Amino acid sequence: MIQNCKKILNKGFAFLSAIILVASINSCEQFELPEAGSMADLTPPSANFSASLNGDYLTYKFDNLSISATDYIWDYGDGNTSTDFNGANVYDGEGTYTVTLTASDKLGVSSTYSSTITVVKPPKPVVLLPTILEAGFEDYDLPDGTGDGRDSWRTSLGEIMQITSSPVYEGSQAAKFPSDGTRIAYQELEVSPNADYVLTYYYTIKTSPVGSITVSVLGGALTDRANAASQTIASFKGTDQTDDSTYVQVDLPFNSGNNTIVSIYVTNEGAESRLDSFSIRVAD
Secondary structure (H helix, E strand, O other), X not given: OHHHHHXXXXXXXXXXXXXXXXXXXXXXXXXXXXXXXXXXXOOOOEOOEEEEEOOXXXXXXXEEOOEOOOEEEEEOOOOOEEOOOOEEEEOOOOEEEEEEEEEEOOOOOEEEEXXXXXXXXXXXXXXXXXXXXXXXOOOOOOOOOOOOOOHHHOOXXXXXXXXXXXXXXXXXXXXXXXXXXXXXXXXXXXOOOOOEEEEEEEEEEOOOOOOEEEEEEEEOOOOOHHHHHHHEEEEXXXXXXXXXXXOEEEEEEEEOXXXXXXXXXXXXXXXXXXXXEEEEEEOO
């Protein structure tokens, strides 16, 4: 009788253990959470992104807008790829490129999204071309038919340069700066900010004594000659005294910076000097 009871108890214990084991298994299956973004049965991956410039016209960034994904493969359409969350690429040149993002989850489900971008070099902004008045120092050369070749170069900062008829580079007159260095020339020009220009002119210097003539481009208007050095954005000091009857060409490049006004400022020292035929152009 006692043995039968033990058998019954043992069977009952075994049955109860089996129930507990099954319940435990069911409990594990019921509360096991899938990995983040990997609920393929509810929210499969959906790839998406937006594209925008990030600097110059060759540099793009791609903001990942995908959902329910954990892994990403970018194909930028030019042979470059990456596995970063957000994409970025620098293209070699103009063209049309198909950018593809493949987004997948840990269950191996993937989604692909493609978008085409067109890389185009933007046109250069329109740059203001300044007008240099009385650029050749000729009489009656102002737009209204007046002028003595010096009127546009006058300034309260110092005594205006002189006019000479020989030697000249072209025309019949040129600007002359005596050896004592007391004469100057000054003219303000309206420019586009942050634009590249080239100022061209011609100079000659007497063969003796040693001397020079300096043409400077200043940022803004000059109100005090003591500030000329600090306002200089480009300058050239001519020292060629090989032949005082032969003019030397100078091409002086400069960038206008944040200025809408620049000034041409001319000084000399040591020897009599001459200038002729100013011109200005937008740099290529």
